[in-house]
Amino acid sequence: MTRADQPRKIKQAFESTSLRIPLADIEPTRVIPESTRKSAKYAQIAASIREVGIIEPPAVVRVPGKVERYRLLDGHIRIDVLKARGDPDVVCLVATDDEAITYNKRISRMAIIQEHKMILKALEKGVSEERLARALNVNLSSIRNKRRLLDGICDEVAKLLQDRMVPINTFQELKKLRPMRQMEVAETMMAMNKFSWPYAQSLVAATPQHQLVSQQRKSIRGLSDDQLEHMEREATNIDREFRMIEQSYGVDHLDLVLAMGYLARLTESVRVVHHLARHHPELLAEFQRIVQFRDAA
Structure with a gap:
């Protein structure tokens, strides 16, 4: 070796x-x-x-x-x-x-899943919920909600979000979804770096009925059944497009870096710049703008 x-x-x-x-x-x-x-x-x-x-x-x-x-x-x-x-x-x-x-x-600051684990650890040591509520200066209901935070959340999603600052209400929305859809929604939130409750609500609202835990028909205030079905179709199309972009992102990004590097070398050549300025000024301006954008990034 x-x-x-x-x-x-x-x-x-x-x-x-x-x-x-x-x-x-x-x-x-x-x-x-x-x-x-x-x-x-x-x-x-x-x-x-x-x-x-x-x-x-x-x-x-x-x-x-x-x-x-x-x-x-x-x-x-x-x-x-x-x-x-x-x-x-x-x-x-x-x-x-x-x-x-x-x-x-x-180190990562106290995310809600870490707080949930801390509460479970304290309860295992014999600390009562009432005593924890006094210690953390919160309502008893808050302690109980955080204790049950991951009930109905699949292990993969819990692991994915364990270090993220996710509102407790977002987890309540995730619990309405079946495990596979939970994973899709969690991955979407991670990709967008957006974990707010309203955003989670919109993703749940756009979820097809068969991917919900409850078989009861969704009811979103201000939206008709036809509007909900339209949201589901649009969400499916967006998700499909997102997956396609995700698959080709690495190759596209590499191509973009190489192309910008090539343009940077072109604009460093005095002869090339003079030629473009004389015959293709609009191209020269665009090339220079791209190079400036790359340098600024």
């Missing part, structure tokens, strides 16, 4: 074990302003820590040249709350990269 054939080792983002670290040994990388301490978000985090403790450990990195000193990468509000409470220490994840900006690129 040559060196090129040998598998490459992937550097771990965190050390294999978490550490309980004294708060005095953790150096924040930013100051929490007083306005943040008075915000609803700060109060929610403080209530959560009071009721159920730290669910997501802060992330730190070892400070080079300083024994048992750590720089805080993520979790400044949590650390600030613990200090205000008088807690002596906290369990932390220890990152292997000493650049906070790199670490922040690796």
Whole structure:
């Protein structure tokens, strides 16, 4: 086996074990302003820590040249709350990269599916729904809705949307669809980078009746049955065209890049520019516009 054939080792983002670290040994990388301490978000985090403790450990990195000193990468509000409470220490994840900006690129903020998993994890540990509602400063119905978030959602869609900021009402719309149609709608939302509830409603409204979970006839306020059928036909045509474009996108994009590169080389030639300016000025203007667009992109 040559060196090129040998598998490459992937550097771990965190050390294999978490550490309980004294708060005095953790150096924040930013100051929490007083306005943040008075915000609803700060109060929610403080209530959560009071009721159920730290669910997501802060992330730190070892400070080079300083024994048992750590720089805080993520979790400044949590650390600030613990200090205000008088807690002596906290369990932390220890990152292997000493650049906070790199670490922040690796983590994803709390998407609703991640919040759903966090709630299930807390419930498994014996935390009641009522206590969670108090901790997160939300209604009990909100906790229950998020607990049941993925009921009726196929595993493929859940995996596809797990890191996306998707409104809870969008999942309610997806639950009206059969699994295959759920996948199609989720892929469409991903391609368009659009996950809003109204957009999901429009995709459900354009779904043929046989792809719905319920066999009851769809009823959309302000639309007649004929208009709904027309929407279904148009949606089918658009979906077919979208799939065709998706299949040829890679080749078309490569052709476009090569063509723009060729035009850029042409417009760099003084002789070519003089010839076009004299005999085909409209083509020269168009070529230059295309090259400028490429450079701007």
